[in-house]
Amino acid sequence: MTTHRISSALDDQARAILQGNDRGGYTIPTDGLYPYQWNWDSAFAAWGFSTFDLDRAWTELETLFSAQWDDGMVPHIIFHKQDPGYFPGPEVWGTNKTPATSGISQPPVAATMARLILQADPEAGRERIAALWPKIVAWHRWWRDYRCGTGVVAITHPWESGRDNCPDWDIGMAGVDGSNVGEYTRRDTGHVDPSMRPGKAEYDRYIAMVQFGRACGWDQREIVANGPFLMEDPGITFILTRANDDLAAMGRDLGHDVSEIEGWAADLRAAAPRLWNPETRGFDARDLKTGRFADRIASAAFLAYLAGVETPELAARMDGIWDAVRYGFPSADPAADSFEPRRYWRGPSWPVVNALLAIGLKDRGLDAAAERLRRETAELIEAHGFFEYFDPIDGTPCGGDAFTWTAAIWLTWAG
Numbered sequence: 094m095t096t097h098r099i100s101s102a103l104d105d106q107a108r109a110i111l112q113g114n115d116r117g118g119y120t121i122p123t124d125g126l127y128p129y130q131w132n133w134d135s136a137f138a139a140w141g142f143s144t145f146d147l148d149r150a151w152t153e154l155e156t157l158f159s160a161q162w163d164d165g166m167v168p169h170i171i172f173h174k175q176d177p178g179y180f181p182g183p184e185v186w187g188t189n190k191t192p193a194t195s196g197i198s199q200p201p202v203a204a205t206m207a208r209l210i211l212q213a214d215p216e217a218g219r220e221r222i223a224a225l226w227p228k229i230v231a232w233h234r235w236w237r238d239y240r241c242g243t244g245v246v247a248i249t250h251p252w253e254s255g256r257d258n259c260p261d262w263d264i265g266m267a268g269v270d271g272s273n274v275g276e277y278t279r280r281d282t283g284h285v286d287p288s289m290r291p292g293k294a295e296y297d298r299y300i301a302m303v304q305f306g307r308a309c310g311w312d313q314r315e316i317v318a319n320g321p322f323l324m325e326d327p328g329i330t331f332i333l334t335r336a337n338d339d340l341a342a343m344g345r346d347l348g349h350d351v352s353e354i355e356g357w358a359a360d361l362r363a364a365a366p367r368l369w370n371p372e373t374r375g376f377d378a379r380d381l382k383t384g385r386f387a388d389r390i391a392s393a394a395f396l397a398y399l400a401g402v403e404t405p406e407l408a409a410r411m412d413g414i415w416d417a418v419r420y421g422f423p424s425a426d427p428a429a430d431s432f433e434p435r436r437y438w439r440g441p442s443w444p445v446v447n448a449l450l451a452i453g454l455k456d457r458g459l460d461a462a463a464e465r466l467r468r469e470t471a472e473l474i475e476a477h478g479f480f481e482y483f484d485p486i487d488g489t490p491c492g493g494d495a496f497t498w499t500a501a502i503w504l505t506w507a508g
């Protein structure tokens with residue numbers, strides 16, 4: 094009884110968060126800290142909306158794809174309306190797009206979310222997905238054409254991974270010169286506790302990468318060939334593999350020839366063993382400037398389940414890391430010196446990643462693990478509300494409050 098009452102009150106709050114963060118056709122991640130439309134946040138928001146407003150769910154994805162570039166890229170931020178509360182804003186990115194956007198992308202979860210929404214809305218949703226489908230294909234082709242040179246996905250900026258300051262990127266960040274970026278004022282540290290955010294040395298380098306992209310007119314070939322940062326990302330590799338499967342399945346139902354997309358998924362799966370680091374016994378990021386593995390293991394390594402990529406050691410490795418914390422899966426390895434349980438992507442538990450991990454676990458028949466992840470994530474939200482991320486050891490809520498994707502994950506999965 095009590096649990097049911099708590100749950101339905103939280104359902105109401107979660108819906109109110111999505112509606113409160115709705116800026117008219119798109120949803121911001123949270124008021125203040127992130128005042129624009131973010132790519133993968135929006136896809137999760139759409140999934141959340143689908144639990145109570147299917148039309149609004151599709152609209153979220155449509156607005157996201159309305160900012161797609163001619164080459165197929167879907168940018169990581171869309172600056173629909175200027176807001177001085179966020180840095181770096183549109184004038185720093187200088188992409189000259191309408192609407193204004195950033196110049197990098199983000200994890201391509203949209204196809205996977207679209208398929209989940211379509212399952213809830215098979216009839217009216219058919220028309221909506223029919224229009225979106227070729228746009229998603231063009232985006233996946235962009236990843237394939239520009240970022241899969243070694244067979245797996247490479248990123249040109251840590252922000253592209255969505256796991257901004259994860260220790261995965263330290264090795265590549267070390268090679269980026271952030272000493273000449275000039276003066277700038279961060280805004281994030283004015284909204285939330287700075288000890289839960291990346292440091293200045295990291296921000297200097299983030300900005301140096303943006304300045305490189307801007308200076309070459311956001312020429313992808315130039316950024317990949319000569320930009321300051323290029324690393325293979327297990328997270329996007331696995332997310333894109335799965336997203337290609339979902340895109341192919343939807344295309345098949347729409348009567349399209351999906352052999353090209355099936356080929357993309359097969360190629361990514363065939364290349365995935367390249368990310369296996371025998372030293373760390375896990376899927377690992379690799380710095381393509383030096384060819385060296387990061388020698389880290391992060392939550393993204395276990396998105397392998399989402400992609401249907403398995404190795405005999407995966408389950409034991411996952412349990413070992415998970416058992417070292419109490420609440421959900423940590424974004425970085427608790428046994429590593431770099432682990433910081435409250436600093437953003439260097440250790441905290443992220444409800445949104447927990448949800449993706451659980452989808453993969455469930456698909457592979459690992460129901461008990463999927464349920465454990467759901468329960469631990471639900472405990473965090475029940476105890477503290479809809480925060481951006483949480484300390485995985487003691488559950489302390491971190492970052493922004495009234496967070497869109499945490500609310501969405503509650504409505505669709507955790508609650």
Ligand code: 2M8
Binds near residue numbers: 133134281
């Ligand atoms: C965080 O990233 C942005 C830059 O994109 C930032 O810190 O300013 C990340 O957690 C990212 O994954 C997320 O999409 C974004 C908005 O929630 O915030």
